[in-house]
Amino acid sequence: MMVKLQENVPLGPKTTMRIGGQARWYAELSTQEDIEEIVRCAEEKNLPLVMLGGGSNTIFADGVIEAVVAKVVAGETEIDTASQSRSNALGEETRVTTHAGKILASLIHELAEKNLDLSPLTGILGTVGGAIFGNAGQGAGGIWLDSFIQDVVFYHEKQWKTWKKEQCGFGYRESAFKTLQAPVIWKVTLNVSARPREETQTEIERLLQKRIETQPHIKTAGSCFKSLPDGTPAWKLIDQARLRGCAHGDLQVAEKHANFLLNTGKATFTDAQILVEEIRSTVTEPLDVEMRFVGEDGKVVF
Numbered sequence: 519m520m521v522k523l524q525e526n527v528p529l530g531p532k533t534t535m536r537i538g539g540q541a542r543w544y545a546e547l548s549t550q551e552d553i554e555e556i557v558r559c560a561e562e563k564n565l566p567l568v569m570l571g572g573g574s575n576t577i578f579a580d581g582v583i584e585a586v587v588a589k590v591v592a593g594e595t596e597i598d599t600a601s602q603s604r605s606n607a608l609g610e611e612t613r614v615t616t617h618a619g620k621i622l623a624s625l626i627h628e629l630a631e632k633n634l635d636l637s638p639l640t641g642i643l644g645t646v647g648g649a650i651f652g653n654a655g656q657g658a659g660g661i662w663l664d665s666f667i668q669d670v671v672f673y674h675e676k677q678w679k680t681w682k683k684e685q686c687g688f689g690y691r692e693s694a695f696k697t698l699q700a701p702v703i704w705k706v707t708l709n710v711s712a713r714p715r716e717e718t719q720t721e722i723e724r725l726l727q728k729r730i731e732t733q734p735h736i737k738t739a740g741s742c743f744k745s746l747p748d749g750t751p752a753w754k755l756i757d758q759a760r761l762r763g764c765a766h767g768d769l770q771v772a773e774k775h776a777n778f779l780l781n782t783g784k785a786t787f788t789d790a791q792i793l794v795e796e797i798r799s800t801v802t803e804p805l806d807v808e809m810r811f812v813g814e815d816g817k818v819v820f
């Protein structure tokens with residue numbers, strides 16, 4: 519066995535919200551062979567395989583998660599220099615290939631250095647894999663990762679597959695990967711427009727500043743609920759229900775942004791579940807949960 523399998527690994531520190539018990543098994547995956555091996559291993563142990571990226575949209579149950587939790591850590595990026603020359607000459611886009619373990623914020627900064635602009639995704643924490651899975655991006659009606667995607671390479675049902683963007687079923691915070699049984703996203707090819715380094719860096723700074731002013735960024739997992747299909751933001755409905763600032767245990771609806779839940783101390787998964795149910799039953803419109811709540815059986819609760 520090449521993959522290093524660790525037993526009883528704490529998951530709280532692997533999530534931005536710092537909530538979660540332990541993974542019965544945990545592994546980090548650097549190669550395609552590692553991925554094939556971990557899928558076999560989960561099957562042999564008769565346990566679900568739960569993929570984790572940067573943990574910035576996920577929390578785990580408080581006890582032992584009876585699953586193999588695995589994280590793709592490969593993060594190499596390749597810029598297709600031939601397409602970049604054409605891009606400079608003809609205004610075409612440049613092809614950029616990167617692995618699922620790449621931290622999205624690092625990718626944005628590295629591309630800016632190369633005069634390529636991925637700045638609309640500024641401020642989104644976590645990995646490229648997590649961003650593909652949930653089609654991360656600005657709010658409903660904004661720019662999402664799928665607008666840059668050419669194709670995605672992933673492992674599913676013991677086969678390597680490459681899906682063109684059109685096959686990935688992207689929508690607002692949605693992708694077809696969510697409907698598959700334990701797909702492992704490995705690599706993506708993006709098409710990125712040219713823009714002078716200084717302009718992109720100024721835009722990144724502006725977007726980060728805006729986020730700092732309007733959103734909390736420590737011990738949270740970003741937006742908890744999706745906007746309504748008509749585009750109404752969840753924070754507005756939570757605010758109208760006078761739930762801003764309300765709490766269960768150490769878990770609070772953030773004062774700064776009513777769609778962000780904050781761990782103000784030692785919040786638990788149970789606190790988060792109760793607060794989410796309270797919000798859903800108080801708000802008049804049906805709210806879909808955007809965060810991933812993973813239960814002790816490795817299944818998604820919300």
Ligand SMILES: Cc1cc2nc3c(=O)[nH]c(=O)nc-3n(C[C@H](O)[C@H](O)[C@H](O)COP(=O)(O)OP(=O)(O)OC[C@H]3O[C@@H](n4cnc5c(N)ncnc54)[C@H](O)[C@@H]3O)c2cc1C
Pocket residue numbers: 534568569570571572573574575576590618619641642643644645646647648649650651652653654655656657701702703704733734735736738739740741810
């Ligand atoms: C302060 C803050 C601000 C945020 N702002 C935004 C925002 O503006 N827009 C937005 O969209 N999100 C936002 N988020 C949420 C979060 O950053 C995104 O959802 C992000 O894309 C999650 O990436 P991750 O790597 O942390 O995924 P994780 O939380 O680790 O995982 C999310 C899902 O992706 C799956 N997954 C991860 N990697 C793989 C893989 N290699 N193969 C298969 N499945 C995989 C996991 O199984 C899980 O279901 C914010 C979060 C924070 C904390």
